Amino acid sequence: MHTNQGDPMNIQFKKGVLEICVLSVLAHKDCYGYELVAEISKKIDISEGTIYPLLHRLKDEGHVTTYLQESAGGPPRKYYRLTESGRKEEHEQKEEWMQFAASVNALLERKNDAAE
Amino acid sequence: MLQNESEYIRILKDRLGGTLPREELDDIVSDYSEHFRMGLANGRTDEELWRSLGSPDDVAREIKAMHLVKRAENMKSCGNIFHAVIATVGLGLFNLVFVLAPFLLLICMVLVVFIIGVMFAVFGPFAFAYSILQLAGLPVFAIWLNPVAGVFISIGITTTGLLLVIWDYYLARFFYRVGIKYLKWNIAVIAGTEDVS
Numbered sequence: 358m359h360t361n362q363g364d365p366m367n368i369q370f371k372k373g374v375l376e377i378c379v380l381s382v383l384a385h386k387d388c389y390g391y392e393l394v395a396e397i398s399k400k401i402d403i404s405e406g407t408i409y410p411l412l413h414r415l416k417d418e419g420h421v422t423t424y425l426q427e428s429a430g431g432p433p434r435k436y437y438r439l440t441e442s443g444r445k446e447e448h449e450q451k452e453e454w455m456q457f458a459a460s461v462n463a464l465l466e467r468k469n470d471a472a473e
Numbered sequence: 474m475l476q477n478e479s480e481y482i483r484i485l486k487d488r489l490g491g492t493l494p495r496e497e498l499d500d501i502v503s504d505y506s507e508h509f510r511m512g513l514a515n516g517r518t519d520e521e522l523w524r525s526l527g528s529p530d531d532v533a534r535e536i537k538a539m540h541l542v543k544r545a546e547n548m549k550s551c552g553n554i555f556h557a558v559i560a561t562v563g564l565g566l567f568n569l570v571f572v573l574a575p576f577l578l579l580i581c582m583v584l585v586v587f588i589i590g591v592m593f594a595v596f597g598p599f600a601f602a603y604s605i606l607q608l609a610g611l612p613v614f615a616i617w618l619n620p621v622a623g624v625f626i627s628i629g630i631t632t633t634g635l636l637l638v639i640w641d642y643y644l645a646r647f648f649y650r651v652g653i654k655y656l657k658w659n660i661a662v663i664a665g666t667e668d669v670s
Contacts, residue, residue, distance in 0.1 A: 373662045390504050391511035406527030409504045410535050414661075416500075417543065423500075431514070435503060 371403045375411055377454055380439065380447035383421060389434040412437060420446050477519040478509035481529045488533035493540055501536060505529075534564055535660065542656045549649060561656050565663070572659060579648045586641040593634025600627035 375397070382388060382396050390412065394405045415421045420443035425433040439447065474480065482502055489498050505526070512522040526532065538560040545553035558576050562568045600616075604623030607615055617623030 369662055376661065389507070389511075391508050394508070404527045405508070405525045406532050409501070409508070409526075410532065410539060411661075412504070413501055413536065414539055417539075432510070435507060 368403075371401055372407060374454070375401075375403065375407065376415070377447070377450045379408065379411060379415065380420070380443060380450060383437055383439045384444060384447045387436045387438045389426075389436050393437065415443065419443075475519075476523040478506055478513075478522075481509065481523060481526070482506055484529035485533055488530065489537060492537050497540075505532075534560070538564055538656075538660050542653060542660065545656075546653045554649060554652065557653075557656055561659060564660065567663065568659065571663070572656070576652070579652070583641060583645045583648065586637055586644065590634050590637030590641055593630050594638060595634070597627050597629075597631025597634055600630060603627075 378397050378401065379393065382393055388396065390409065393412075394408050397403070397408065398405060412421065416423065416437075419440060421437050422440055423435050423437055426436050428434045482505060485502055485505060486498065489501070493501070508526065509519070509522055513519070538557070541553070541557040541560045545557040558572060562573045601624065604617050604620045604627055607617055607620040607623065617626075
């Protein structure tokens with residue numbers, strides 16, 4: 358058995374759901390990069406570097422935009438905000454994930470019942 | 474080698490400079506310098522931040538692959554898809570099997586269909602001319618047992634050849650479209666996950 362962090366299957370799993378996580382956090386509130394990374398790595402143990410290329414792609418696809426905002430006693434920070442299409446995307450992916458997770462859970466729980 | 478912000482940024486700029494437009498590169502670089510700045514302000518060290526971000530070479534490779542796939546999507550050409558595939562293959566050994574091998578296989582399929590189509594389309598008219606000569610009773614040795622049937626068969630062969638070539642064009646376009654989708658998915662999910670420890 359591998360450790361959680363090192364198991365490639367697990368890492369791919371995390372990388373695959375990263376997009377919906379980023380969209381979801383941004384649907385809640387606008388974030389600057391570091392804040393978003395901190396928010397997500399609190400819950401999911403993933404290399405912080407993978408989030409920035411993802412943000413870049415989302416921006417490229419028009420799902421997020423950025424704007425600069427002054428911060429208290431420091432240079433301005435780059436904030437990420439969901440666009441209209443980003444909100445739609447978030448909604449769709451969330452629905453999809455919920456359904457998928459519910460199906461998988463139902464299947465796994467049934468297996469446990471049978472084992473008992 | 475010093476593992477700090479300026480070195481990280483230098484490597485990113487060096488690896489991406491030739492590929493990405495200036496504006497896009499600046500945009501990406503600003504994210505990473507902000508990350509270092511915020512991290513240091515939060516009491517983390519340069520080395521720690523470097524490690525958690527992952528090597529700048531890997532980051533650059535992924536961004537480059539993303540960019541090249543996008544370019545191949547926007548401007549369809551053999552050269553662009555080739556560069557996109559090579560960049561994606563470069564993301565991990567894994568992709569030799571899951572990107573390069575299927576890519577070569579599809580190219581071979583398209584080529585084989587094209588060659589067969591062209592052969593039919595070239596051979597057909599010759600066979601047609603021959604059966605006409607044979608019908609006219611010219612002293613050529615007979616390749617058709619029945620020259621009338623030969624006329625129709627050779628028309629059939631020519632048409633099949635032309636249809637194959639046309640169909641091959643649509644097949645190639647279809648492969649292109651699906652290929653782009655697959656490369657995007659591959660980069661988003663698989664790339665860079667095999668050697669994270």
